[in-house]
Amino acid sequence: MKQLIRYFSIAIIFLSFSAYAVSQDGKKDSVKVGVLKWGTANWELKTLLDKKLDNKNKYKLEVVGLANKNASATALQGGEVDVILTDYIWVNRQRAEGADFAFVPHSLTVGGLIASPDSGIVNVSDLKGKKIGIAGGPVDKSWVILQAYAKEKFGMTLKDEVETVFAAPAVINEQLMDGNVDAVLNFWHYNARLKAAGMNEVISVKEVLKELKLNDQTPLLGWVFEKKWADENLKLITAFLNSSFQTKEILLNDIGQWENLKKKMKADEDETLFVALRDAYRDGIVTEFKQDHISSASEVFAVMASIGGEKLVGSSSNLDPNTFWKAYIE
Structure with missing residues (x-):
């Protein structure tokens, strides 16, 4: 019995030292x-x-x-x-x-401005008077950077020259496909779905950054x-x-x-x-x-x-x- 107790005591001490080493190290695995x-x-x-x-x-x-x-x-x-x-x-x-x-x-x-092929929108200046669907809200980052581009290249205060529609990403895509908006700014993977369905990318965010002399990477x-x-x-x-x-x-x-x-x-x-x-x-x-x-x-x-x-x-x-x-x- 004494031997058994001694064996378990050694085992407990060993485990204690092991646990102590892990806790002392403080690093999770x-x-x-x-x-x-x-x-x-x-x-x-x-x-x-x-x-x-x-x-x-x-x-x-x-x-x-x-x-x-x-x-x-x-x-x-x-x-x-x-x-x-x-x-x-x-x-x-x-x-x-x-x-x-x-x-x-x-x-x-990444991301970009997407429009239908028959929208007549071939560059950002063509957005004047158009309706744009935007996912992400009024301070969506793609929308903000596109406004900077429109101001720099065309002298446009874009938010005042277009009608904006803010909605969830899936709804924005539906709005474009149904012809209820003329162009959209959506998250990149929703844009990819639109392009796969035949929609056109007017300009990418990478291109916008380049035009603003910013690093597109x-x-x-x-x-x-x-x-x-x-x-x-x-x-x-x-x-x-x-x-x-x-x-x-x-x-x-x-x-x-x-x-x-x-x-x-x-x-x-x-x-x-x-x-x-x-x-x-x-x-x-x-x-x-x-x-x-x-x-x-x-x-x-x-x-x-x-x-x-x-x-x-x-x-x-x-x-x-x-x-x-x-x-x-x-």
Whole structure:
């Protein structure tokens, strides 16, 4: 009996030391990433898991599906998830209000103005007197940057020269297809569906940025997390970010990999739609975080602030240099 007690005592001591070592290290072995339940970020995360890139980078990815953008912000702020996908303008706004979130680029500023082939709209100046459907509200970022372009190139105060209709993305697409609006600004994947259905892209956001002498490779969306959490879990967040960029390389360079995503893309029965979504996604991929992302984002931010004002950017009219998490590239 004494021997048995001694055996269990040694086992307990061993387990205690093991647990102590883990707790002393303070690093978790998993990352909880919150994304919209039906969002396109799931295409990357599915591929990451299918390729076991979390295991290869020595951590475990946990994907948490969330209902909408507000739910994502709430989950991050409440500590229910470690990382979410959102834009750097939101991060900058939160930082101006005292939060300490940080951003690492995920995808470029993409999208565009879409019109029907018989609308007579071939450039932005043709929008005068037309009706435009816009997803995302009056301070939608594509709408804001298009206004800056119209003012710079054509001297137009676009919001005063068109009739705007704001609605949910699916409704905006229906409005164009039914001929109730002349053109639309929608999220990139809804635009891809319109192009697959025969609609024309009048001008892309990338082209708008070029015309404004801004960098068309400027990121908009990124992985966002609390800086304190990242500092305390440096190896863990780095492992997640590394695996994310590795997955992007696969999706950019291995076309065959996309066949595994058809069902998740809801394009398994429509090859034209599948190709449109695949190519549009690949067009927005950021393959690495570069220092010039910060300077180009700052320039785009200034333009958006000049048009969108406080309703878009909050109390800060400049990009906080710590909005981007530079520790990842330093």
